[in-house]
Amino acid sequence: MTKVAEKPRPGAIAQDDLVVGSSLFKDAMRRFLRNRLAVVCLVITVLSGVICMIPHLPGMPTSITEAHIITNHGQNNLGPSSEHWFGTDELGRDLFARVVYGGGISFQVAFLGTMVSLIIGVTYGAFAGYLGGRIDNLMMRFVDILYGLPFMFVVILIMTVVKKETNSMIPIFMALGLVQWLTMARIARGQVLSLREQEFVTAARTIGASTPRIIFLHIIPNLLGPIIVYTTLTIPGTMLQESFLSFLGLGIREPHCSWGSLASQGIQAVSPIASYWWQVLFPCGALALTLFSLNFVGDGLRDALDPKGRQ
Amino acid sequence: MTKAVKSKSSSEVILKVKDLNMHFPVTAGILFRREVGAVRAVNGVSFKLHKGEVLGLVGESGCGKSTTARAILQLYNPTSGSVKYKHGENWTELAGRSAGGMRPLRKNLQMIFQDPYASLNPRMTVGSIIGEPLKIYNLAEGDALRRRVQDLMNEVGLDPRFIKRYPHEFSGGQRQRIGIARALALDPDVIFCDEPVSALDVSIQAQIINLLTRLRRERQLSYVFIAHDLSVVRHISDRVAVMYLGKIVEIAREKDLYENPRHPYTKALLSAIPVPDPDIEAKRERIILTGDVPSPSVERKGCDFASRCPSVEEQCYSEIPELRRMETAHYAACHLYPDGAIMQV
Numbered sequence: 001m002t003k004v005a006e007k008p009r010p011g012a013i014a015q016d017d018l019v020v021g022s023s024l025f026k027d028a029m030r031r032f033l034r035n036r037l038a039v040v041c042l043v044i045t046v047l048s049g050v051i052c053m054i055p056h057l058p059g060m061p062t063s064i065t066e067a068h069i070i071t072n073h074g075q076n077n078l079g080p081s082s083e084h085w086f087g088t089d090e091l092g093r094d095l096f097a098r099v100v101y102g103g104g105i106s107f108q109v110a111f112l113g114t115m116v117s118l119i120i121g122v123t124y125g126a127f128a129g130y131l132g133g134r135i136d137n138l139m140m141r142f143v144d145i146l147y148g149l150p151f152m153f154v155v156i157l158i159m160t161v162v163k164k165e166t167n168s169m170i171p172i173f174m175a176l177g178l179v180q181w182l183t184m185a186r187i188a189r190g191q192v193l194s195l196r197e198q199e200f201v202t203a204a205r206t207i208g209a210s211t212p213r214i215i216f217l218h219i220i221p222n223l224l225g226p227i228i229v230y231t232t233l234t235i236p237g238t239m240l241q242e243s244f245l246s247f248l249g250l251g252i253r254e255p256h257c258s259w260g261s262l263a264s265q266g267i268q269a270v271s272p273i274a275s276y277w278w279q280v281l282f283p284c285g286a287l288a289l290t291l292f293s294l295n296f297v298g299d300g301l302r303d304a305l306d307p308k309g310r311q
Numbered sequence: 312m313t314k315a316v317k318s319k320s321s322s323e324v325i326l327k328v329k330d331l332n333m334h335f336p337v338t339a340g341i342l343f344r345r346e347v348g349a350v351r352a353v354n355g356v357s358f359k360l361h362k363g364e365v366l367g368l369v370g371e372s373g374c375g376k377s378t379t380a381r382a383i384l385q386l387y388n389p390t391s392g393s394v395k396y397k398h399g400e401n402w403t404e405l406a407g408r409s410a411g412g413m414r415p416l417r418k419n420l421q422m423i424f425q426d427p428y429a430s431l432n433p434r435m436t437v438g439s440i441i442g443e444p445l446k447i448y449n450l451a452e453g454d455a456l457r458r459r460v461q462d463l464m465n466e467v468g469l470d471p472r473f474i475k476r477y478p479h480e481f482s483g484g485q486r487q488r489i490g491i492a493r494a495l496a497l498d499p500d501v502i503f504c505d506e507p508v509s510a511l512d513v514s515i516q517a518q519i520i521n522l523l524t525r526l527r528r529e530r531q532l533s534y535v536f537i538a539h540d541l542s543v544v545r546h547i548s549d550r551v552a553v554m555y556l557g558k559i560v561e562i563a564r565e566k567d568l569y570e571n572p573r574h575p576y577t578k579a580l581l582s583a584i585p586v587p588d589p590d591i592e593a594k595r596e597r598i599i600l601t602g603d604v605p606s607p608s609v610e611r612k613g614c615d616f617a618s619r620c621p622s623v624e625e626q627c628y629s630e631i632p633e634l635r636r637m638e639t640a641h642y643a644a645c646h647l648y649p650d651g652a653i654m655q656v
Binding site: 022200203204208 | 381384386410413414417418420421422424425426429430431432433434435436437443444447448470472473474475476477479480490493496497
């Protein structure tokens, strides 16, 4: 940054002579990268996400995409070995393949469920906040009413109503997204309410900016920080809820599996005679490690995007 | 600070404000709001602004100075009143225009804001902040836009190489210069300066005032200069209007107002300016006002200042005083001076 010290020269300025500033986003990235724990957790998350998604990618050979449903006759309930890294379940299916496949389902549900809540929540909240007045009042009272409904009741209702016809994962995305957009809407609305009173929004109006221009250029970019943080903290929450629902038998059904349903099966296999510990430990361990990493990434992002909120 | 060289403003009027009212409704109720009253932030303001003139607008906090500016610029929808702007040869009414209807006129009427930290979008580079008005009106693009922005940066004393920097990388004074450059981008006739220096250090205040004075001379700008610092207003203004509780109580040429104030409120306000000589300061008699500013949400039959006025009379509680002529271009709204002609806009 030695260029800063030079005196300004009038006249033409070469492009490469410009002093490039660092945006708030770049600053945040730098702060995030300095947080070693968050970076390590980000690497773990990305790595486990990539590995878990391999069986779900299109164009993969069936030896990979269907490894989780191949039953090996006579090899049921085997402990971890060099052949079956995580052991096998009671039907002789390779647990490693099942954990990887189930992880892919858990990741998809978590990301898509969060995206559903992000899109509905931010749009709804930004709308309510920007319009203000009576419309805002009515929209947010509606959110309050939905908040008042017991979460499990709503989810079970959606799952049982929609699930009869389809066997896809769409009902569970919908169920989780529809419940989680409420908090997202409140956060977005709160941010918009304070942003639209900022002087730079008034300044944009005095230079003749249109309402869409104000929303997309002035309000949304300033909204992103808190929304990104809340989104990264919502993903593990959604993943945990999906696992919880699957554990109760409401979520993913056979032949599909997720970390929650694998843990549920593992628990059921536990008996006074024999505890097949690997059937509980590996799915739960994978879930715990991912949730832990996602939470630390979220915390790291929050610290990076809002340095004042630290300590 | 040297005394600003005041260019003689022409007698041509370019902005006429008449009986401007800005009442904010006070509502109650949870779902079905009903109006239970109104805050009369601006309550019948009238004045004229000449081409190339600086009109100072002073008054204590909350008297409606900023609201007046925002209501004139239609950033709020004024409750009633008329704002006429001389657009070329024709007078154009601004009050009641929609956002779209105001757009072509916003080019000519610009604003500089009080808080240099809040008035710049933290996610945009300086170049895009200053260039935004040019983009909105399709006045320049690409390289031409960059050159225009850098010329503007030069004009307000910013290093044009900083075009790609972000507002948080500048000091308060520099940020205020960015705000000024943005206001100048559309080459306006009138700039409303909403306390442009009150958030800055004294030494930086002088620089910004000098910059505004130079720009005014070079570009023949008119300013409506809002401030609560009387010395700053005296330094830059040709005429000064004193506001109290949403009304102009006295308006006069700077020299007349400061040397021969008529309204008791103006007298009290001026006596609060400290004199930088300890001997005179010690002997000086100050007019101390008792009580607080009354509520702007109560409608009064008489003079708003009556409850605090040292020379209050019976009449003051029953009759609203009008702005009357004291001498040339000097008007005051007080029952002590009942003889002059009522001000016409």
